[in-house]
Amino acid sequence: MSSDxxxxxxxxxxxxxxxxxxxxxxxxxxxxxxxHAADLAQETFVRLLDQLKPRVREAFLLAQLDGLTCAQIALRLGVSKATVERDLSKALHACYRLRYAEC
Structure with a gap:
């Protein structure tokens, strides 16, 4: 993630x-x-954040950390609510893929 x-x-x-x-x-x-599980958990977390596009990562973090709604995130990022919903769907899908990749 960039410093800005x-x-x-x-x-x-x-x-x-x-x-x-x-x-x-x-x-x-x-x-x-x-x-080994602790090492893998850290690697998984870093991979998740790294694989998300910047706007998707930001929307995900705003929802998860700040508890913002889709409408609030849309206002903050200057995009539509539908775009935020798609971005969060992408982020959650990435979480799912990482969690169940070996199943």
Whole structure:
């Protein structure tokens, strides 16, 4: 993420902390190794953010971290509500693909 991104590293850390537990637990059950699962959870989180296009990533973080509605995100980003809904759908689909990639 570029340094001019409006969401700070602390906010991204908050998102990581909120979702790291379930992801690490799921990976631990799949791999049978807690240490390996922790490494994989961090790598998965970084891959998710890296693979999202900037606007999709920003909409996802605004929804997840700030709790903004689609209408509020649309106003903030200067796009339509339908565009935000599509962007969030893309982000959630990416989460799903990462979580269930090995199933």
């Amino acid at each position: 991104h409006p969401l700070d590293h602390a906010a991204i850390g908050q998102l990581y902390q909120a979702h790291h537990s379930w992801l690490r637990g799921w990976l631990s059950r799949r791999t049978g190794c807690r240490e």
